[in-house]
Amino acid sequence: MKKILLVGPFKNSELRIGQYLCPPIGIYRIKSYIEQNSKNKVDIIDLDIDGKSYFLDSIKNKDYDIIGFSLLQPTLKNDLILIHEAKEISPKSLLVAGGQGAAFNHEVLLKKTQLDVIVRGFGELTFLDIVSDKPLETIKGLYIKKDEKIVDTGNTNPYTSKLFREISLSFDFSKVPYERYWRFMENIYSEEHLRIMKNEDFLYTIRIMTSSHCPQKCSFCSSTNFLDDASQCQKRLFLDAKDIALMVKKAIENHPECRAVYFNDDDFLFDKARILELCKELGSIKGISYFCLSRIDHIDEGILSVLKSANFKFIIYGVESFSNKILSHMNKNILCNNPRELSKIVIKKTIDRGITPLMNIILFYPSSDIKDIIENIENCIDLVEYGARLTVYPYIEFYAGASMFKDEKFDYIKEKINLKDAIIELPNLVVPKQEKINILAYEAIRIRENIIKDTLKKYDWKGVIPHPLYGLSLFLAVYRILGIDESRIDQTIEKVMTQEARITQKMEVEL
16 A cells, blocks of 8 residues: 555635635545555645645644646646655655646656656546556656656547546545535625625535536637647537436435535536436435536526526626627637627526526736727626626736637746746636737736725725626726726616615624
């Protein structure tokens, strides 16, 4: 038996507004599979819950044979510092990394960090081979550091539907300490804050993945290419409705406090027949709310009615933009002649059916002009007033492995990572190509901070910034810089904040 530690991506308290801290499901899935298919036991540390001191003490005291890190692009800075510290404390440990942040950055990571091995694609079978003492050079799907060179052991075989089902159903919900995360988030978001986000009960959520990946190939997304990078030809795999319902029941049985299930697939509603059958299966499970992600072109009135009847309360739509030009640049491939209008229709119909939609928007896409930005803002305000929620990303975030970065050159805001023996500089955010848009974005982000402070003071708001305010304040900053009438955005902010103020006052009176 080997001593094995898996470490989750380290956000280091850098939760976005409206984001929830949750268990690193990918490494828990690997833990479940390894322990059910070998005699090895796997420890897991999530520093966001366990703390850095616990991580360092565990490495020092337990003398692990293998330490594995799950790397995400946004957490690389924190994760690489951990890797460096782990090697200093436990120099004999084999350091392994997996995930999109590892596979697509393998060359720089193996050359400039203490990592020994990087795993490509799904980790279950490959990691099982590693812990089983097979010679690393014989295991497919690895990048290995050897004599100052990088050895590529070749592509893995694609996963089959049977194997994907076996791994998914082997997930041991009893080993995941969801309750610790729920207690943590109770100290972040108040009940009134959850109401304003329309996220009641969503603190007590369990995430479930029901498919292997999204095949849509949006240009800014790396996850769509992750499995193809490993096997070259991975077809989409997914669980059927009965298997999904079985996983939901297992989750609830092991964690009775659970109030919601988040189907975390990038495009959960792609198969209408599967969703119709699933909603029938979920009908027998009482007291649980559901939410998911979807493209807007996989929605119609019929599916919305069925989702509502099954207690789906929230759908996150990857709208990205209300500019048809920008959607084309993103390679969204929405199946209609006017994606902007379809997005508006679908979001309003979602609200009409009693389900809350959340729109993900990227405001300053690299090819954006003033018209695109104003088009985005005006349509967002229309829909927020109608009842939609909103998340605004100012810039495209750089994800190594996304197709757009292979085809074009961009300017970046870079992040410098200072390690003891090396300095690594990685792209972080992609800035607009037009200089005037670049300046507008920079100024708007700077001004937004003051707008948020003034708004919170005006309404005597305590605690975490209300989620809708974060996006609306950026819109307000843009209009202020451009000299466009701000009154409509002001009124929308007032409506959001005064509604919340009334809720807060009511609770204080009741208390």
